[in-house]
Amino acid sequence: MVLAGMALFVNPGYSNVNDECVWNAVTKQCTPDAQLYLQPVAKLDPDQMLLHEVGKIQFNTIWTFAPRLDGVWGMGPFFLANACSGCHINNGRGITTQQLNKPVFQQLVRLSVRKPGTDETMPHPAYDSQLQVFTLEGGVVEPSTGEADVFIRWLPHTVKLADGTEVELRRPELKITNEKFGPIDDSVLKSVRNGPALFGLGYLEAVPEADILAIAAAQKALGFNGRPNYVADDASFKRKLGRFGWKANQPSISQQVAAAHLGDIGVTTSLYPDQDCTLIQKACYESVSKYAKPELNDQAWNAVNFFMRANAAPRARKHNDPQTERGEKLFADLQCAVCHVPSMKTGSYPALPAIENETFAAFTDLLLHDMGPDLADGRPDFKAGGNDWRTAPLWGVGLADRVNGGMFLLHDGRARNVEEAILWHGGEAKKSADSYKRLPAVDRQSLLSFVNSL
Ligand code: HEC
Ligand code: HEC
DSSP states (O other), rough: OSSSOOOOOOSSOOSSSSSSSEEEETTEOOOGGGTTTTTTTOOOOOHHHHHHHHHHHHHHHBBSSSSOOOOOOOOEEEOSSSSSOOOOOOOOOOOOOTTTOOOOOEEEEEEEEEESSOEEEOBBBBBBBOOOOOEEEGGGGSSTSOOOOEEEEEEEEEEEEEOEEEEEEEEEEEEEEOOOOSSOTSSEEEEEEEEOOOOOOHHHHOOHHHHHHHHHHHHHHOOOOBBBEEEEEETTTTEEEEOTTTOOBBSSHHHHHHHHHIIIIIIOOSSSOSOOOOOOOOOOOOOGGGGGGGOOHHHHHHHHHHHHHOOOOOOOOOOHHHHHHHHHHHHHHHHHHHHSSSSOOOOTTTOOOGGGOOOEEEOOOOEEOOOOOTTTOOOOBTTOOOOOEEEEOOTGGGHHHHHHHSSSBBBSSSSHHHHHHHHOOOOEEEEEEHHHHHEEEEEHHHHHHHHHTT
């Protein structure tokens, strides 16, 4: 484990010729932008290559609510999209909209309420823990039919750097209207989430828990307070280390994938055989979903899980570039590397032995940090408090623009580039953001160039 000052590490993904061309050693061509987040890890055998491909097809499958020839049906009754790729476009991030009148469905809204008389929270009794903006009522699929409509207005403000440079930031103002099952008022805890890019997840799943706890211990000595989340593992009914999601509220790829099918598409699995209808949602219970259980069979679920595990992270680019090297040093000097840990190592990983015992550079610690009031959602999730977020991995971040036509960084997609993301850092990371504001322009460019080379 290395907390800072590591030489630019080359991910065991696919190789590249230069910054423009991300070289694919298998096809012997530059990888098209839309494919940059869709490359399998090295050393897969032919059966695994096939399973990666089958999982990818399943991930892109358009679900329908009526039976069709290939047997893929079961979307709804409530849902947000008809495919995983509806939000994770090209396996990348969700794209935010500036259009005020357009209901939002690529970003999702998590809900909870306080348990009366306690500090604890629970899912909303009428809407559960995630709003679904579509339903199949009357066979019509359009906004204004689901649980409620969600609108986001982006409010701009300007931040001044030490040399007078002004940077415009924007934050989301959430509006929920047309609630079908009672008002969602100010007492309800709400959190806007954007979909992250989905690669390298197998590596993050394969890091031994002890290594992550060791990072937390090492951070304490530097005055940081990285903490693990411990969350419900619904297969074993035990608490496990959370690794996935913006608050690390999911313990495993398989559970995250099952939860996404249920919450985002309305598709049941053997892990979650029932739709998440609340007591008040009677038509939801009576929907056709109850006749086909599970709607996603185990074989198809496993294929998506494998696709998620075996998707490679892109390799860093711009090696031996003096500006990038200077930026890497600043990344350590500004203590970015304390949380965005440059190097971790996988341990034993029976789900995909091909990536066992490999050192990789994800630039995360998988720990929660207090990021201050400006990023806070005020909605606790297991051991994550209202100010806490899991350090977002930075690998592949510099390609987000090419994959998704925009960057949409941070948990709600508010940051349109790396500089905006840095300037939002508060709480434990406030010192880093303040130091960034004091850097001369040429150093700021170097730091951004380094992060964008990842
Ligand atoms: C409505 C948009 C939407 C759809 C559809 C969607 N996702 Fe997501 N996905 C998200 C959001 C938002 C998050 C972050 C959730 C959070 O942290 O609360 C996420 C997180 C994830 C993660 C965790 C990644 C990480 O780095 O922690 C995985 C894996 C994932 N989704 C897989 C899927 C799969 C598989 C499907 C299809 C069944 C799917 N998603 C469908 C929006 C979506
Ligand atoms: C105290 C820990 C900590 C430090 C120090 C820190 N970060 Fe972060 N970083 C985070 C967390 C947590 C997030 C996710 C916040 C969110 O989504 O609201 C994040 C998010 C980001 C993102 C957005 C990534 C994405 O996928 O959306 C970038 C870019 C980033 N950090 C760069 C930096 C840089 C550069 C520095 C140093 C100047 C730095 N960070 C210092 C914890 C830290």
